[in-house]
């Protein structure tokens with residue numbers, strides 16, 4: 001699925017939706033857009049001791065995804081087999097958290 005982001009009208013930088021100014025040129029002329037939610041696992045952490053609201057889901061993985069369009073986003077991995085450079089795609093957005101899943105490449 002697509003990942004909602006903001007794009008700077010001045011320099012075309014892609015930003016997280018929570019930003020109000022461009023981090024490159026400081027322009028506040030941002031427009032809402034969306035990009036392809038596909039990328040690769042850049043790093044990951046296995047969470048054993050989860051915050052209270054996620055305790056029932058532990059252990060789970062928090063991953064840093066390097067999206068094909070250059071942005072790095074932090075999210076959760078839906079699954080239990082995660083590796084660096086594994087191809088993933090955005091699966092769902094819940095409570096403003098991104099959940100990624102493995103891309104089905106080899107069927």
Ligand SMILES: [Zn+2]
Nearest residue numbers: 008011022025
């Ligand atoms: Zn800019």
